[in-house]
Amino acid sequence: MNAPSTLLRSESPASGRVPHWEWQYLDLMRHIWEHGDERVDRTGVGTRSVFGATIRFDLADGAMPLLSTKRVYWKTATRELLWFLTGDTNIRSLCAQGVQIWTDWPLDRYRRETGDQISRADFSDRIVADAAFAEKWGDLGPVYGKQWVDWPVFEDAGNGLFRRREQGINQVAQVIASLQENPGSRRHIIEGWNVAELDAMALPPCHKTYQFHVAGGRLSCLLYQRSCDLGLGFAFNMWSLALLTRMFAQQCNLEPGEVVWTGGDVHLYLNHGALVEEQISRKPEGQATLEILRRPQSVFDYRIEDFEVRGYAPQSHISAPVAV
The missing domain is CATH 3.30.572.10 (Thymidylate synthase/dCMP hydroxymethylase domain)
Incomplete structure (x- = not known):
């Protein structure tokens, strides 16, 4: 319709x-x-x-x-x-500002992969407090901002190979x-x-x-x-x-x-x-x-x-x- x-x-x-x-x-x-x-x-x-x-x-x-x-x-x-x-593609800086728009996606992945049914608030707090934890569990992949300001480009490296700029x-x-x-x-x-x-x-x-x-x-x-x-x-x-x-x-x-x-x-x-x-x-x-x-x-x-x-x-x- x-x-x-x-x-x-x-x-x-x-x-x-x-x-x-x-x-x-x-x-x-x-x-x-x-x-x-x-x-x-x-x-x-x-x-x-x-x-x-x-x-x-x-x-x-x-x-x-x-x-x-x-x-x-x-x-x-x-x-x-x-x-x-x-x-930026990691939710850490957002969580530090109290912005939880993107928290549900990494939280869902964390719960599925670890079995730990941590609360949203505790997960967000840990993302802010623990840089290593945030690096492992807080990244969203190459979402909006990455494409807006750093769209990947590959260049000829010779011998049929390419490298990313x-x-x-x-x-x-x-x-x-x-x-x-x-x-x-x-x-x-x-x-x-x-x-x-x-x-x-x-x-x-x-x-x-x-x-x-x-x-x-x-x-x-x-x-x-x-x-x-x-x-x-x-x-x-x-x-x-x-x-x-x-x-x-x-x-x-x-x-x-x-x-x-x-x-x-x-x-x-x-x-x-x-x-x-x-x-x-x-x-x-x-x-x-x-x-x-x-x-x-x-x-x-x-x-x-x-x-x-x-x-x-x-x-x-x-x-x-x-x-x-």
Whole structure:
């Protein structure tokens, strides 16, 4: 079952006023829950799914796409994005900041391989405290950040042999330079889907392809996400897309434009029924804005303290289990 091509509430309000952007999300959630194809998925939990959906958001006047119908922990999402930009693939620095987004995957592997049913909190604490333990059990393989800033390159070593370069391709740096030097290019792309390394990743990239576009002095970005957990993951994905676009715009002396999120398999997990029913019963309101408090020397030098969100008054958090 495909997503509807037109979401009437978000595009044609009877009042004639521009509707809150979040109706796009809520209408898509309702459509998937009521009409999505029920499928057996990798996790064994099961989903209701549609194929192909798009949500757009204008970044003008500092606006940011934070959901108002539930609390989104934007600092956690920001710490994850900054971690991606370091190229690090070990959860140790995230755990040290209290960010547990990626802990479940190495924890699951540790429990399976050792038989030790350690708690999540104790596992995270040990990752932080014990460097050797973190090196053995905390690495995720060549996930997002590795591909973004160190895509592997092999060179001829002679005699039919090849060796891997010490430093791979920094796609992020290349795109920043390309935006500055050739803004009209159609090749401003950051790609995470490295086919040769998928099996080495704890989780293949879901938000896989970012394409940037300059028009009228404004920088826009389209994200193609092959797989989206609409109930939990989308809120972070949309925030990070908008934040990355703002950071790139600042570095390139451009105004932020529009972000376009496009999902392939967009789904809700069957055990998220309570989350769905509660969230679609709520009405979006208000608009969060973001100020970047300084301009670092490069896109790799931002810190969590550089970002200040204003006007964010969400409704209460809605919890739901993560499918690993």
